[in-house]
Amino acid sequence: MSKLMKKDEMMMGTATEAGSTSQLNTGSWRTYAPLTDYDKCVNCMMCWAYCPDSSIVVEDSKKVGVDYQHCKGCGICAVECPVNCIEMKLESDVTDEERDNEKPQPRD
Amino acid sequence: MAERVAKTGNDAAAYALRQINPDVVAAYPITPQTELMHKFAEYVADGDVDTEFVQVESEHSAMSAVVGASLSGARCCTATSSAGLALMWEILFVAAGNRCPIVMPVVNRALSAPINIHCDHSDSMGARDSGWIQLYAENSQEAYDNVLQAIRIGEHPDVMLPVMAALDGFILSHTIEALEINDDETAQDFLGDFKRDYSLLDVDNPYTFGPLALQNYYFEYKKQQIDAMEAARDVIVDVGKEYGELTGRTYGMLEPYRCDDAEVILVGLGSTTGTAKEAADQVREEDGIAAGVLKVRCFRPFPAREIAEALGDAAVVGTLDRAVSFGLGGPLFHEVRSSLSGRDNCAPMVDFIYGLGGRDMPLNSVKDVFRQLADVQKKGKTEADDIRYVGLRE
Numbered sequence: 018m019s020k021l022m023k024k025d026e027m028m029m030g031t032a033t034e035a036g037s038t039s040q041l042n043t044g045s046w047r048t049y050a051p052l053t054d055y056d057k058c059v060n061c062m063m064c065w066a067y068c069p070d071s072s073i074v075v076e077d078s079k080k081v082g083v084d085y086q087h088c089k090g091c092g093i094c095a096v097e098c099p100v101n102c103i104e105m106k107l108e109s110d111v112t113d114e115e116r117d118n119e120k121p122q123p124r125d
Numbered sequence: 126m127a128e129r130v131a132k133t134g135n136d137a138a139a140y141a142l143r144q145i146n147p148d149v150v151a152a153y154p155i156t157p158q159t160e161l162m163h164k165f166a167e168y169v170a171d172g173d174v175d176t177e178f179v180q181v182e183s184e185h186s187a188m189s190a191v192v193g194a195s196l197s198g199a200r201c202c203t204a205t206s207s208a209g210l211a212l213m214w215e216i217l218f219v220a221a222g223n224r225c226p227i228v229m230p231v232v233n234r235a236l237s238a239p240i241n242i243h244c245d246h247s248d249s250m251g252a253r254d255s256g257w258i259q260l261y262a263e264n265s266q267e268a269y270d271n272v273l274q275a276i277r278i279g280e281h282p283d284v285m286l287p288v289m290a291a292l293d294g295f296i297l298s299h300t301i302e303a304l305e306i307n308d309d310e311t312a313q314d315f316l317g318d319f320k321r322d323y324s325l326l327d328v329d330n331p332y333t334f335g336p337l338a339l340q341n342y343y344f345e346y347k348k349q350q351i352d353a354m355e356a357a358r359d360v361i362v363d364v365g366k367e368y369g370e371l372t373g374r375t376y377g378m379l380e381p382y383r384c385d386d387a388e389v390i391l392v393g394l395g396s397t398t399g400t401a402k403e404a405a406d407q408v409r410e411e412d413g414i415a416a417g418v419l420k421v422r423c424f425r426p427f428p429a430r431e432i433a434e435a436l437g438d439a440a441v442v443g444t445l446d447r448a449v450s451f452g453l454g455g456p457l458f459h460e461v462r463s464s465l466s467g468r469d470n471c472a473p474m475v476d477f478i479y480g481l482g483g484r485d486m487p488l489n490s491v492k493d494v495f496r497q498l499a500d501v502q503k504k505g506k507t508e509a510d511d512i513r514y515v516g517l518r519e
Contacts, residue, residue: 024345024352029285030224031338031346032323035331 038087044072047090049105051083052115055124057102064094064103074121082121127305127372134297137265137304138204138230138290139164141272143174144312145228148199148319151179151190157209157242159232159298165204184209188216188227195225196334198324200276202227206294207234210248214255220287221256221350223335226279226319227287229257230272233395233447234294235482243483244294246395250448250456256350258288258357259425261394263380266304267422268292270374273312277364280319283356293396295483307372315371354426361423378428380420381435383409387417389498390436392461393445394421397479397486401445404491411492414499421457429464436465441502442472443494447480454478454512473507479515490515 027033051064060080065073072088074081095103106115132140139161142150150169152162169178177194181187184205191201205213210231220227235245249259258278262268268290275288292298307315323332338346362377369375382402384390391401398420405416419435421428436442442465446455453459458476465471477494480486494515501507 021341022345024348027342027345027349028323028332029349031222031335032332033336035333037333037336 042086043070044084044086044088044090047085047088047108049090049092050085050108050111050116051088051090051092051094051119052104052106052111053080053083053119054102054104055080057100059100061099063097063099067093067097069093076121079124081124083119085116085119126308127311128308129303129305131301131303132265133160133299133301134262134265134268134292135159135161135232135299136164137269138272138292139168140306141269142202142204142230143168144273144307144309145200145202145276145316146174146313147176147202149177149179149191149194149201150203151181151187151194151201152203153182153184153187153205153209154180157205157207157234159204159206159294161204161230161232161298184212185216188213188220191227192216192220192223192225193325195220195227196223196321196325198319198321198326200280200319201225202229204230204232206232207236207242207248210252211236214252217252217255217257217287219335222346224285224350224353225287226276226285228272228275228279229287229289230268231289231291232294232298233291241482242294244296244396244447245481245483246291246446246448247481249289249291252289253425253456256286256354257425258284258286258354258361258423260288260290260423261421262290262292262297263396263399263420264304265292265297265300265302266374268297269304269306270368270372270376273307273316274364274368274376276316278357278361281357281360281364282322284353284360286350286353286357291395296396305372311371315368358426358428376422378421378423378431379435380422382418382420384417384419384435384437384439386415388415388440389443389495389502390417390419390439390441391443391445391491391494391498392419392421392432392436392457394424394457395447397445397447397491400486400488401491404488404495407488408492408495412496412499414495416495427460427464429460432461432464433468436472439472441498442474443498444474444476445494446476446478449478449481454510458512473501473505474511475501475507476512477515478512484516486515
């Protein structure tokens with residue numbers, strides 16, 4: 018862990034550099050994980066628009082994965098998906114293969 | 126040129142807001158809001174100010190809106206009273222913690238239950254630990270002057286804290302008094318511009334505001350606030366002096382009245398200190414009591430050292446509390462007593478709780494308070510927690 022700043026080394030008030038959440042694993046308390054059936058996905062971007070944690074990873078207008086470091090498992094994406102291609106699965110039941118499948122990667 | 130006008134306390138504070146011409150004002154428009162915001166809304170509607178005026182659905186939202194606007198670099202104000210301040214509670218701490226120099230006139234009125242709309246300091250006294258600077262006004266002149274100075278105090282780079290400018294409900298807020306107002310140019314030259322070092326809208330240098338800070342950083346942030354409150358002491362005095370050079374009305378943390386040779390000193394804040402000054406004059410004349418009044422203008426930061434010095438060798442000290450901390454007594458009493466602890470000559474003290482829910486505190490009642498203190502002086506001592514209730518039927 019990096020050295021903690023002293024009081025006067027910190028910025029005034031509560032301000033700090035932007036984007037520091039990228040360094041934190043805030044998805045650690047997820048109970049259910051979204052699993053996407055990329056064969057069924059039509060790339061409508063509804064999940065991307067509704068996700069409250071910006072955890073849907075998109076490249077070239079295509080959904081390419083889910084950011085499990087920040088996804089809290091709220092399930093909004095699964096509810097909103099118009100083609101029902103997202104399943105919410107209990108974390109302890111998610112296989113390594115399923116988890117790997119949500120890593121951002123090219124989708125055909 | 127300064128001008129002498131007749132205004133209610135509400136109008137006086139609203140006029141100060143007009144001269145401040147804030148970038149953003151967010152306020153809840155109906156009860157417990159007072160005519161202060163009603164008047165300011167007129168200035169907005171008439172085009173007298175350039176303010177973005179946001180009417181919100183609650184005081185919680187009002188304070189939230191000005192916190193966001195303040196972080197974006199806007200000069201922000203709002204106003205509230207009583208239950209409205211209570212509903213802001215959570216966000217008062219957010220404003221202070223985020224170092225937003227928001228200026229807020231607070232019209233001091235009672236909290237429910239039972240329902241009561243009249244003068245009482247329980248609203249702002251309850252907020253004394255929220256991290257806001259608190260100024261209290263004796264009259265409408267001070268209400269106006271305090272609102273203007275609050276901008277300079279809060280926005281000072283060493284301070285960057287929100288400021289409540291309190292004025293007594295009805296007694297000041299709804300009563301017309303003569304006061305002197307500055308011309309717009311003088312007021313605005315005094316106010317200057319607000320520049321936030323880093324802001325929410327600086328897209329070239331993005332920041333996060335109000336992030337998570339747990340066991341590892343929260344404490345350091347709080348100490349920064351403690352330091353800022355300490356720095357405010359000098360700033361309040363300096364701004365009060367500069368304002369005095371401009372207007373002839375100099376302000377400090379305290380205003381002692383006939384304290385130099387006083388043996389019996391009554392400490393108070395708000396409009397009753399005006400009555401107390403007259404009462405001191407009269408009991409000096411009629412009863413030969415060497416009476417003085419110590420008006421606390423600034424309650425946060427609390428001027429403990431200045432109070433101890435001003436009370437000097439007083440034989441008896443009384444405090445006037447228009448609020449109560451249930452199970453303890455009056456907040457002013459306890460803080461004044463703490464200021465005196467450890468000093469060689471700790472005078473006997475009596476707390477007078479008065480005026481809750483707007484119960485009248487006429488001249489004769491304050492004179493009676495001085496006479497009770499003179500009795501304590503004759504005896505030379507009193508109980509450790511001598512709390513008396515003025516005008517209470519029991």
